[in-house]
Amino acid sequence: MRNNDTYMKFSWLTVTTKSMDKEHKCIVKHENNKGGVDQEILFPSIKKEVAAIKPTEKACVKYKSDALQLQLTNTSAYYTYLLLLLKSMVYFAIIAFCLFRRTAVCGSGKSS
Numbered sequence: 001m002r003n004n005d006t007y008m009k010f011s012w013l014t015v016t017t018k019s020m021d022k023e024h025k026c027i028v029k030h031e032n033n034k035g036g037v038d039q040e041i042l043f044p045s046i047k048k049e050v051a052a053i054k055p056t057e058k059a060c061v062k063y064k065s066d067a068l069q070l071q072l073t074n075t076s077a078y079y080t081y082l083l084l085l086l087k088s089m090v091y092f093a094i095i096a097f098c099l100f101r102r103t104a105v106c107g108s109g110k111s112s
Contacts (some may be wrong), residue, residue, distance in 0.1 A: 024043040025042065027041075
């Protein structure tokens, strides 16, 4: 992925179910890093992380509240754009009617 003058690379680590409770280490070696230290990225155990994050009732209520807020925002945006589209269609119909009526009157030689 390119971002201005820099590039980002992504990688994916797939592990088996048995190794979910183990810590994993990713060592990044750069071609241009001559004599330098390779970068190490530690991935902690998934099971330990999940056990450490126990959702409280307060967090669940906040999550439901956030989901409801997101739903209301999306719904209101949908109806706002629908209303704007309807308004534009009515405006177009009125302008088209006025232009065609004027053209018809001017085309027959009569003036109003």
